Amino acid sequence: MHRSLSGTHKSPTETTPGDVAKLLRGAGLRPTRQRVALAHLLFASGDRHVTAETLHEEALARKVPVSLATVYNTLHQFTEAELLREVAVEGAKTYFDTNTSNHYHFFCEHSGRLLDIATGAISIQGLPEAPEGMTISRVDVLVRLVEKPDR
Numbered sequence: 358m359h360r361s362l363s364g365t366h367k368s369p370t371e372t373t374p375g376d377v378a379k380l381l382r383g384a385g386l387r388p389t390r391q392r393v394a395l396a397h398l399l400f401a402s403g404d405r406h407v408t409a410e411t412l413h414e415e416a417l418a419r420k421v422p423v424s425l426a427t428v429y430n431t432l433h434q435f436t437e438a439e440l441l442r443e444v445a446v447e448g449a450k451t452y453f454d455t456n457t458s459n460h461y462h463f464f465c466e467h468s469g470r471l472l473d474i475a476t477g478a479i480s481i482q483g484l485p486e487a488p489e490g491m492t493i494s495r496v497d498v499l500v501r502l503v504e505k506p507d508r
């Protein structure tokens with residue numbers, strides 16, 4: 358489900374803390390000041406991919422006083438509430454995606470950026486059957502990018 362505010366008709370500048378508080382309440386989360394501030398950074402300007410570190414830097418730049426640990430915990434709470442989707446790229450790094458719909462990603466190994474791949478641009482064929490008693494919940498595809506070497 359895609360529950361970010363980007364699907365509404367409002368432009369990003371019109372997203373108010375009240376809208377964000379409503380989004381949090383709708384997801385069963387108490388809209389504390391820190392959650393509202395972080396949710397505003399996350400959901401007020403279209404689909405985004407962030408790490409705890411990049412969101413923490415952004416919060417500090419906007420004078421939102423939060424610790425990295427709080428950012429990390431909040432991102433996980435938002436993920437559990439299905440406001441975010443976790444995208445695991447490599448052992449040390451977890452990205453959080455405000456677009457919770459099922460989609461795939463390009464990963465730029467140089468910049469560490471994730472880019473969405475349009476839904477329908479990849480079709481998966483020949484998946485094995487899930488083992489007895491199991492069912493496939495989703496398939497993740499991460500297409501890694503490097504710059505073309507100079508010729």
Ligand SMILES: [Zn+2]
Pocket residue numbers: 406454456460461462472473
């Ligand atoms: Zn994405």
